[in-house]
Amino acid sequence: MISTLEKEITLRFLKTRKKDGFLNVISIFSFIGISLGVAVLIIVMSVMNGFRTELINKIIGFNSHITVKPYEKKYINPARFNNSQLNSISKNLISSNTGEAIIIQKDVTKGIVLRGYSKNDFSKLKIIKDETFIGDRDNLTKNYISIGKELSFTLGLKIGDDVTIMSSTGVKTIIGNLPKKKIFTIISLFESGLADFDNNIAFINLDTLDEFFNLTQKDRNLEIYLKNPQNIENQKFIVQKIFPDEFVYSWADTNSSLFSALKVERNVMFIILSLIIIVAAFNIISGLTILVKNKTRDIAILKSIGVLNKSIIKIFFLVGTIIGTSATIFGIILGVIFSMYVENLRQFLSNIFDISLFPEEIYFLSSMPSEISPSSIFIISLCSIIITIIVSIFPALKAAKLDPVQALKYE
Secondary structure (H helix, E strand, O other): OOOHHHHHHHHHHHOOOHHHHHHHHHHHHHHHHHHHHHHHHHHHHHHHHHHHHHHHHHHHHHOOOEEEEOOOOOOOOHHHHHOHHHHHHEEEEEEEEEEEEEEEEOOEEEEEEEEEEOHHHHOOOHHHHOOOOEEOOOOOOOOEEEEEHHHHHHHOOOOOOEEEEEEEEEEEEOOEEEEEEEEEEEEEEEOOOOHHHHOOEEEEEHHHHHHHOOOOHHHOEEEEEEOOOOOHHHHHHHHHHHOOOOEEEEHHHHOHHHHHHHHHHHHHHHHHHHHHHHHHHHHHHHHHHHHHHHOHHHHHHHHHOOOOHHHHHHHHHHHHHHHHHHHHHHHHHHHHHHHHOHHHHHHHHHHHHOOOOOOHHHHOOOOOOOOOOHHHHHHHHHHHHHHHHHHHHHHHHHHHOOOHHHHHHOO
16 A cells, blocks of 8 residues: 555655756656657557458458368268358358469460359359459359459450460370360459469369369369358368368468468567667666655655655655656557557658658558557557566665665765
């Protein structure tokens, strides 16, 4: 418990006088340093959270949420598609297949991945419903192909153009195996917002793909599109129980290396920016040490009238903690406000300095994303307060060890 006397003395010590000018400067720098450190951490974490969320939304908008793949050409039993648990978590069940091929346009060749869907299933894909999609959504039939806008730019293609696709599966002839070739007409252009997908993936009819790669219905995958694709691990576990003899993987599995890299980058940024708070917090040690020196006579008088050492420790500990906590609260307010209006800030700085910050052609996002996480704010503020509490202990102990007789003798 903190007594009334301890509170009053703490508040008095916090009110600096004109002769304590240098102490004022150190206290101000400590306050500003901690506030800025907390604010910058919140802003950076919010932007990185926003990036991650936007990236996930783009990935799950383009890819199957969960894919069930048969082992060794074993047929996936359609009877299990009517499972009540599966129906409760899924929005669409779509049969698909894939194959690696080469697209040839004049003298340019490029490796791509072909995805096969039936005409009806193709129109169910989220990316096809997107407003950036150009062309026919409903007629992905035998000789038609849908390619990404990025691939169309790379090869100089447009809707209505014919392209030659070479299959990796050969045709047996008297002179050996020759790769299959087929001419497709571009029926539509899609844009996922991720250049790697748009430049390397194309859609064709499922039956055409099976024929082109010498595949059968036994080779087809089941793509499961979930009602809530974010809660992926629990739903993947349910699907694995329904299809125990098949290989089951999710969008998180296929992009695990990417999200691991993002997590490492986020943690490294947190550690680096935390150093700002630590450096600022060490200024509190300097400020409190100077305060102890300036208040030597006051401390000696307090001790001589019977104030205990633990009360002296509490007083100086409270001074440091109040500075650190108030700076942290101010930093949280600052960080949250800037995180909410980070896109407005980006536009303002771009206009003022006439530079392109966060260009859309590089990041494939029309605005700077920001997602404020209460848990991140709690962790940042907790770390900041703990650091200031720790650094406040040492000057407080030094004040308690002061000998009142010696202190008054040299005053």
